[in-house]
Amino acid sequence: MGASAAMQEYLAEAYRLAYYQDEDNPYISTSALAEALHVSAPAVTRMVQRLKEAGYLEHEPYRGICLTPTGEREALISIRRHRLVERFLVDVMQFGWHEVHDSADELGAVVSALVVERMAEMAGHPRRCPHGEPIPSPDGIMPRVKDFPLNQARPGDEMVISRVSTHDADKLLYLGSLGLKPGTHFQVVERAPFNGPIQLRVEGELRVIGHELAGTLRVCPPAEFELA
Numbered sequence: 001m002g003a004s005a006a007m008q009e010y011l012a013e014a015y016r017l018a019y020y021q022d023e024d025n026p027y028i029s030t031s032a033l034a035e036a037l038h039v040s041a042p043a044v045t046r047m048v049q050r051l052k053e054a055g056y057l058e059h060e061p062y063r064g065i066c067l068t069p070t071g072e073r074e075a076l077i078s079i080r081r082h083r084l085v086e087r088f089l090v091d092v093m094q095f096g097w098h099e100v101h102d103s104a105d106e107l108g109a110v111v112s113a114l115v116v117e118r119m120a121e122m123a124g125h126p127r128r129c130p131h132g133e134p135i136p137s138p139d140g141i142m143p144r145v146k147d148f149p150l151n152q153a154r155p156g157d158e159m160v161i162s163r164v165s166t167h168d169a170d171k172l173l174y175l176g177s178l179g180l181k182p183g184t185h186f187q188v189v190e191r192a193p194f195n196g197p198i199q200l201r202v203e204g205e206l207r208v209i210g211h212e213l214a215g216t217l218r219v220c221p222p223a224e225f226e227l228a
Contacts, residue, residue, distance in 0.1 A: 003056060005109040008078040010047050011056055013037055014067055015075035019142065027064040073140055080136040081108045081116050083129035088119035090130045097130040097181065098172035127227050131172075132163025132182030132218070134227055143227035147218040151198065151211050157188045159219040166216040178207045180217060183225065 003011060013036050017028045034044040048065055051057045056071035067075060085104040089095040095103070111119075117138070120126070127143065128134055134143040147162035161184045164175065175181065179202045186207075189199040195211040209217075 003051075003054070003074045007047070007051060007054070007056065008074055009105075010037065010044075010051060011067065011071050011075040012078040012082070014057065014065060015072060015079065018067070026066045027060070028066075029064045033065070076136040076140045076142060077113075078108070079142075080138070081111070081113075083133055083135045084116055084120050084123065084126070085111065086129045086131075087123040087126045087135075091123045091126070092119075096173070097176065098169040100130065101167045128163070128182060130182070131167075132161065145218075145220075145227070146224050147220040149215045150209070150217040150219045151191075151195075151214040153188045153191075153198075153219055155188050155190055158185070158222070159188065160185050160222050160225045162218045162220040162225060164217055171213065171216065175213075175217070178209065179203065179205075180207070180209070185222065 010033070014028060014033055017032055017036060018026055021028070030044050030048060031041065033048075034041050037044070048057065048059055051071065052059050055068060056074060057068055058066045060066070082104050085107050086100045089100040089103060089107075090097055126135060134145050136142045145162060150159075150161075153159055161180055161182050163182055164172065166172065180186075180200075184202060187201045189201050189206065191198050197208050197210050198214050200207045200209065
């Protein structure tokens with residue numbers, strides 16, 4: 001019997017946290033996991049114990065938790081399902097990219113693997129979710145993303161929006177109104193000093209974005225956007 005939906009949620013979040021940190025350190029803290037999932041520390045402690053007993057993770061005092069190969073496999077299944085459901089909702093059912101995160105959580109908990117793969121086919125076998133996060137392959141290979149926050153880019157840089165690290169619907173709506181979605185090519189025109197606004201040229205038009213909001217946009221050179 002595989003992991004429950006609740007267990008998969010924890011495993012997927014643990015994988016995501018480890019994915020974007022130092023590749024040489026597979027451990028994450030239980031406090032970071034609690035913060036990411038918006039749950040209490042005791043709740044995380046109880047679930048970590050369940051996951052450890054089931055063989056999905058290892059827990060070492062003062063180092064944190066680390067997924068086992070079995071735990072990684074369950075996490076990647078959950079992540080692939082969630083991100084493909086998001087793409088299906090946006091690309092096939094025409095939902096807005098700001099509407100699909102919670103719905104994908106709900107649908108992902110009940111759709112079968114067969115349905116998920118049909119969704120992938122209908123969405124054109126995408127490599128990234130609507131927010132730019134990489135989609136694991138059917139055999140559990142996660143592409144490696146190389147990007148950095150837009151507010152670290154320099155004037156003159158020619159970049160592409162790689163992914164968006166927020167699920168806030170209002171922010172996504174606003175970024176969409178500026179044309180700043182994953183895959184968008186742009187040039188940094190000017191950065192105001194002291195964390196001031198950043199001016200971009202997007203498809204020939206000037207756009208201005210605040211320093212803090214720009215930090216939620218991850219960018220990369222055009223050659224890095226197409227995942228290996």
